[in-house]
Amino acid sequence: MSKTFASADDLSEKKQTLEVLADGVYALTAEGDPNVGAVEGEDFVVCFDALATPVAAREWLSRLREHTDKPVKYLVLSHYHAVRVLGASAFDAQVIIAHDRTRDLIAERGRQDWESEYGRMPRLFREPDSIPGLTRPTQTFRDRVTVDLGGDRGDLVLEHVGRGHTEGDIVAWLPEQKILFAGDLVEAQAALYTGDAFHREWATGTLDRVADHGAELLVGGRGAVARGRTEVEAAIAQTRHFLTVLLTEVGAVQQRGGTLREAFQATHAALVDRYGGWPIFEHCLPFHVSRAWDELAGIERPLIWTAERDREVWAALQG
Numbered sequence: 001m002s003k004t005f006a007s008a009d010d011l012s013e014k015k016q017t018l019e020v021l022a023d024g025v026y027a028l029t030a031e032g033d034p035n036v037g038a039v040e041g042e043d044f045v046v047c048f049d050a051l052a053t054p055v056a057a058r059e060w061l062s063r064l065r066e067h068t069d070k071p072v073k074y075l076v077l078s079h080y081h082a083v084r085v086l087g088a089s090a091f092d093a094q095v096i097i098a099h100d101r102t103r104d105l106i107a108e109r110g111r112q113d114w115e116s117e118y119g120r121m122p123r124l125f126r127e128p129d130s131i132p133g134l135t136r137p138t139q140t141f142r143d144r145v146t147v148d149l150g151g152d153r154g155d156l157v158l159e160h161v162g163r164g165h166t167e168g169d170i171v172a173w174l175p176e177q178k179i180l181f182a183g184d185l186v187e188a189q190a191a192l193y194t195g196d197a198f199h200r201e202w203a204t205g206t207l208d209r210v211a212d213h214g215a216e217l218l219v220g221g222r223g224a225v226a227r228g229r230t231e232v233e234a235a236i237a238q239t240r241h242f243l244t245v246l247l248t249e250v251g252a253v254q255q256r257g258g259t260l261r262e263a264f265q266a267t268h269a270a271l272v273d274r275y276g277g278w279p280i281f282e283h284c285l286p287f288h289v290s291r292a293w294d295e296l297a298g299i300e301r302p303l304i305w306t307a308e309r310d311r312e313v314w315a316a317l318q319g
Helices: 054-064 100-120 199-211 228-255 260-275 281-296 307-317
Strands: 017-022 025-030 033-040 045-048 072-076 095-099 139-141 144-148 155-159 171-174 179-183 217-220
Touching (some): 017 217, 033 171, 199 281
Antiparallel strands (some): 017 025
């Protein structure tokens, strides 16, 4: 029996939890839905990621306003995916910061990604008509930029640690508190999405640089906040293990002259016992395998996902 496409039938609301990680540092988690965060400066707020629509973002901001009424000066976008950026207009931020490649990817494939993700995960797009258009960063950088939080609050360091989940992922690091907002480069007890990934770099150097921060609290793209070095290291190790198994299984089938569907079946069998019960595992796996197959075949940059291509890959692998 064919599975329902992606997360199209996932209509149940997820419980959102606002967690205070340190003085003026917040994370909103939601049982496997995308996480967001915020950091207070002396007289402003930095928000990390924007959710999928302005209506969804305003609900997050109303929760944040229970703790601070400072204006949002900076909105940081961890990468270009629609569920992370299309709610940006709700923040009325003075500056929208992203990596150089995120700016380019929004221009190159932002519209297609919007249509793709809306089809895959319609529940996340609360009142989609509230989206005014593509979100475009107003400030970008290549390697690192530091935000002075003012007073005695220290710095917030935004860094590109290498290609991984996309070409333009960035992390937000609070060195004094040892708190890292890792975006979708790390997930804690939630399945990855790798349809636009650079698996080999992600599984090696990129995750090495994430780990080098020595974070004691880590907010991943989805799932629970990792608290303490043991949980942080486990979340990074889980992410690395998932990627390594995916590459191994897809590569083995490709090398023996097998088919993409055979690669999907082998990868599913290798991962399902450990990860099958985690959010979006079944939804994402066909897109993982398709991109890994292309990458191992020498296709350097991910092909653009469209709503039509999504359905074709799903039918071929999960159908």
